[in-house]
Amino acid sequence: xxxxxRLYLPLRQHVGVPAEPVVQVGARVHKGQLLxxxxxxxxxxxxxxxxxxIADITExxxxxxxxxxxxxxxxxxxxEDRWGPRNPPADPFSLEPDEIATRVxxxxxxxxxxxxxxxxxxxxxxxxxxxxxxxxxxxxxxxYLTCDDRLMRERASGVVDGARLMMRALGACQVMLAVEAxxxxxxxxxxxxxxxxxxxxxxxxxxRYPNGSAQHLVxxxxxxxxxxxxxxxxxxxxxxxxxxxHAVYRALVHDEPLLSRVVTVDGGAxxxxxxxxxxxxALVEDLLRAAGGVSGQDRLIIGGPMMGVMLxxxxxxxxxxxxxxxxLSVAETARRPTAPCIRCGRCVQACPCGLVPLEMAARVRxxxxxxxxxxxxxxxxxCGACAYICPSFVPLTQYFQHGQGGLKARRAAVxxxxxxRLLAERRSARLARExxxxxxxxxxxxAARQKQQAAKAAKEGAP
Amino acid sequence: MSVISPVGSPHTHAAVSVTRTMGLVMLTLLPATAYxxxxxxxxxxxxxxxxxxxxxxxxxxxxxxxGRSPGFFLADGSALLSGWLLALTLPPWAPWWLALGxxxxxxxxxxxxxxxxxxxxxxxxMVGRVALLISFPVQMTQFVAPRPxxxxxxxxxxxxxxxxxxxxxxxxxxxxxxxxxYLKTExxxxxxxxxxxxxxxxxxxxxxxxxxxxxxxxxxxxxGGLCLVGLRVIRWSxxxxxxxxxxxxAASMHGLDPDRYPGVSYHLFSGAAMLGAFYIATDPVTxxxxxxxxxxxxxxCGVLTYAIRTWGNYPEGLGFAILLMNAATxxxxxxxxxxxxxxxxxxxxxxxxxxxP
Numbered sequence: 180x181x182x183x184x185r186l187y188l189p190l191r192q193h194v195g196v197p198a199e200p201v202v203q204v205g206a207r208v209h210k211g212q213l214l215x216x217x218x219x220x221x222x223x224x225x226x227x228x229x230x231x232x233i234a235d236i237t238e239x240x241x242x243x244x245x246x247x248x249x250x251x252x253x254x255x256x257x258x259e260d261r262w263g264p265r266n267p268p269a270d271p272f273s274l275e276p277d278e279i280a281t282r283v284x285x286x287x288x289x290x291x292x293x294x295x296x297x298x299x300x301x302x303x304x305x306x307x308x309x310x311x312x313x314x315x316x317x318x319x320x321x322x323y324l325t326c327d328d329r330l331m332r333e334r335a336s337g338v339v340d341g342a343r344l345m346m347r348a349l350g351a352c353q354v355m356l357a358v359e360a361x362x363x364x365x366x367x368x369x370x371x372x373x374x375x376x377x378x379x380x381x382x383x384x385x386x387r388y389p390n391g392s393a394q395h396l397v398x399x400x401x402x403x404x405x406x407x408x409x410x411x412x413x414x415x416x417x418x419x420x421x422x423x424x425h426a427v428y429r430a431l432v433h434d435e436p437l438l439s440r441v442v443t444v445d446g447g448a449x450x451x452x453x454x455x456x457x458x459x460x461a462l463v464e465d466l467l468r469a470a471g472g473v474s475g476q477d478r479l480i481i482g483g484p485m486m487g488v489m490l491x492x493x494x495x496x497x498x499x500x501x502x503x504x505x506x507l508s509v510a511e512t513a514r515r516p517t518a519p520c521i522r523c524g525r526c527v528q529a530c531p532c533g534l535v536p537l538e539m540a541a542r543v544r545x546x547x548x549x550x551x552x553x554x555x556x557x558x559x560x561x562c563g564a565c566a567y568i569c570p571s572f573v574p575l576t577q578y579f580q581h582g583q584g585g586l587k588a589r590r591a592a593v594x595x596x597x598x599x600r601l602l603a604e605r606r607s608a609r610l611a612r613e614x615x616x617x618x619x620x621x622x623x624x625x626a627a628r629q630k631q632q633a634a635k636a637a638k639e640g641a642p
Numbered sequence: 643m644s645v646i647s648p649v650g651s652p653h654t655h656a657a658v659s660v661t662r663t664m665g666l667v668m669l670t671l672l673p674a675t676a677y678x679x680x681x682x683x684x685x686x687x688x689x690x691x692x693x694x695x696x697x698x699x700x701x702x703x704x705x706x707x708x709g710r711s712p713g714f715f716l717a718d719g720s721a722l723l724s725g726w727l728l729a730l731t732l733p734p735w736a737p738w739w740l741a742l743g744x745x746x747x748x749x750x751x752x753x754x755x756x757x758x759x760x761x762x763x764x765x766x767x768m769v770g771r772v773a774l775l776i777s778f779p780v781q782m783t784q785f786v787a788p789r790p791x792x793x794x795x796x797x798x799x800x801x802x803x804x805x806x807x808x809x810x811x812x813x814x815x816x817x818x819x820x821x822x823x824y825l826k827t828e829x830x831x832x833x834x835x836x837x838x839x840x841x842x843x844x845x846x847x848x849x850x851x852x853x854x855x856x857x858x859x860x861x862x863x864x865x866g867g868l869c870l871v872g873l874r875v876i877r878w879s880x881x882x883x884x885x886x887x888x889x890x891x892a893a894s895m896h897g898l899d900p901d902r903y904p905g906v907s908y909h910l911f912s913g914a915a916m917l918g919a920f921y922i923a924t925d926p927v928t929x930x931x932x933x934x935x936x937x938x939x940x941x942x943c944g945v946l947t948y949a950i951r952t953w954g955n956y957p958e959g960l961g962f963a964i965l966l967m968n969a970a971t972x973x974x975x976x977x978x979x980x981x982x983x984x985x986x987x988x989x990x991x992x993x994x995x996x997x998x999p
Contacts, residue, residue, distance in 0.1 A: 244648040245648070322654070394983065394984065395983075398983075404983060404984050404992055405984055406984050406985075406991045406992040406993065406994055407982065407983075407984035407985045407991035407992065408984075408991050409984070409991065409994060413994045414994075478649065478653055480653050484651075484652055484653045484654040485651060485652045485653075485654070486651050486652070487651055487653060488651065489648050489649050489650075489651075489653065491648070505653070507653055507654070511653075511654055512653055512654060512655075513654060513655035513657075514649075514655075515655070515659065516714070518659075518660055518714075518718060518759075519758065519759045519760040519761070520760045521660055521663075521720075521759060521760045521926045521927050522760060522926055522927050522928075522931060523663070523926035523931075524877075524926065524930070524931030524932065524936075525658075527931045527932055527980065528877075528933070530980075531983065532982060532983040532984075533979075533980035533981050533982045533983050534980075534982060535931065535932070535975075535979055535980070537931065538975075554979070555982045555985075558982050558983065558984065558985070561651070563651050563652035566651075566652050566655075567652045567654065567655055567656050568656050568658060569658075570658045570659050570660045570662070570663055571659075571660055571760075572655065572659070574649075574650055576650055576651055576652060577649075577650030577651075580650060
């Protein structure tokens with residue numbers, strides 16, 4: 180798409196701590212220049228998507244249903260799209276694992292499937308336990324979204340190279356490129372790109388939501404289940420999205436930080452749906468305009484229809500984890516009033532995690548969050564399969580998100596109370612020790628005085 | 643700018659609804675019902691109408707008392723279906739008060755007392771039927787031999803009204819016993835099964851026998867039920883477990899003593915086994931939600947049905963069996979949950995396996 184008038188780069192486009200700006204307002208920047216550095220161990224830097232001038236660093240609406248603002252760098256492109264100096268390594272495939280992870284981190288690569296977890300952090304998983312399998316997630320199981328499909332079809336060799344680099348960083352011995360069977364072209368081009376590498380296996384997945392969920396993908400491909408509360412690294416596997424693998428390839432082979440991504444613009448209200456390569460920081464309204472505008476829109480969504488979040492309006496920037504922009508029409512959202520639960524159990528059959536959604540929702544409704552946790556509230560991945568199939572239109576996922584938030588807040592409050600109690604106990608113990616020490620010192624002084632007096636008396640009485 | 647209230651994910655929905663579910667159930671019931679109406683004539687049509695009327699009246703009354711909008715809740719079709727199902731289990735020539743009162747009882751005592759749709763512990767239609775069976779055993783077991791509509795001895799429209807309003811004329815030539823009832827009586831007279839002149843298997847299967855309005859044609863109910871399974875309106879688990887356990891028990895007992903215990907086909911194709919297995923026991927509200935729970939529930943229904951039919955006082959024991967298992971449903975739901983991903987059967991996180999050297 181054409182470069183927009185203005186780019187809005189939020190300092191927080193990832194899970195973890197926001198990035199810290201290193202440029203001043205008014206500064207002239209070139210494409211790929213560091214604008215904000217990583218804010219901590221779990222964070223990611225932000226780079227200039229194109230060359231231009233920093234117009235402002237201010238609060239701007241974040242891509243979040245609340246519509247609340249977050250600190251954002253505003254960049255006015257100069258239209259030249261001028262790169263700064265780049266120093267790609269001579270042979271990226273011979274770099275040390277640490278070096279690969281460092282470069283991936285410096286390039287600001289985060290999980291592009293939507294989770295937006297800093298990729299470099301995950302590349303260090305091998306320090307905790309050996310990693311056997313690297314899984315590249317091209318399942319793209321959400322309806323509507325086709326950005327990964329296009330990427331795999333057209334840039335398969337980049338994906339494969341990124342996967343090879345990450346495999347080296349992780350010390351893994353095999354790569355699985357997992358794609359759902361409904362993308363035959365992507366499967367073919369990946370197989371072609373990976374033909375020379377015996378350790379890369381292209382796996383055809385059944386078409387079933389939510390196969391793209393990391394832990395379910397691990398189970399599908401390796402047979403091991405990720406323990407509750409654990410990570411896929413616990414069973415020797417690490418999962419990255421295909422777009423992330425491609426970004427890693429760009430970062431290492433071309434020394435290009437993450438500056439753009441492929442975004443699906445779709446939905447019944449969009450005039451010309453399609454996939455666009457979008458500079459990070461472009462507004463949703465820019466994308467919709469590029470897709471020919473919208474008409475008859477009922478709901479604007481960032482992400483897929485199953486797990487995406489609703490946007491308050493279109494003046495929200497595209498960030499690293501934005502896989503799709505959907506403008507859905509009334510017919511697609513199929514909004515209906517909630518009817519009583521008839522306990523049909525469809526949600527139980529649909530749940531990929533083995534939970535009992537109807538019981539969880541009933542408990543969240545009455546505020547019994549611990550009871551809901553007993554049915555697995557904290558194991559819920561919010562995939563939305565239960566709410567999708569519910570014949571009574573109960574907003575199950577909404578209940579669970581509410582319940583999980585409440586449970587988190589409650590647990591945090593309990594931890595705080597516990598910490599306060601511990602501090603108070605320590606303080607009273609310390610005070611008691613102090614008092615005891617003082618009493619003992621006083622007793623010693625008294626004893627010494629008495630001894631002295633006794634000695635004096637004896638001395639005076641002796642002659 | 644207008645304020646948009648955020649809506650949680652998912653942002654799309656499958657083409658399912660309670661109304662659609664109930665509608666499909668009714669659609670698949672049509673053939674068996676139409677056959678029953680044809681078989682037993684105008685009085686049966688009256689019975690069906692009155693039962694549905696009672697159920698809908700009960701629903702409207704309770705919703706109105708509870709201050710809810712009757713339109714929204716009636717639209718789901720659940721009251722209509724309960725009345726319909728109840729009618730299928732009534733004697734076809736039932737007096738007007740039996741059908742009407744049954745429908746009212748089913749909805750008021752069986753469903754609305756608990757708080758309406760989704761809250762009831764017992765299947766409303768079965769509550770209605772069992773309440774009638776215990777309260778009015780005579781009227782509830784006055785079955786007529788089939789007299790197809792427009793046949794020579796079928797009652798006309800006016801005769802039918804008289805039957806509905808004043809009851810079946812006492813005339814032994816008209817009434818008949820259901821196959822199960824008949825067998826029970828003959829057995830209690832000390833006869834062995836091979837000596838009892840029974841109904842042919844085709845009659846049972848096709849439904850050309852005395853019995854309740856819609857229970858007689860096993861084949862139409864079976865086809866309707868299979869359609870429901872195929873359309874994924876109901877699951878295979880409950881019908882399979884129920885009919886399977888009933889068949890297994892019948893086969894083993896028949897094998898042990900063929901003189902006293904009738905065979906498999908007799909149990910499967912008579913006395914509402916098909917109706918119960920596909921349409922009553924699968925009631926979503928009153929059956930368990932997990933597959934394991936549904937299987938155990940179905941087995942319980944099958945075993946209890948056989949036990950009550952064979953050793954109990956009620957040869958048509960299916961209603962009791964289902965109600966008893968309805969009572970067990972909360973317990974089954976509590977103990978037979980699916981295993982949570984990443985956890986063992988007791989709910990603790992799976993242990994992390996140390997990778998081999």
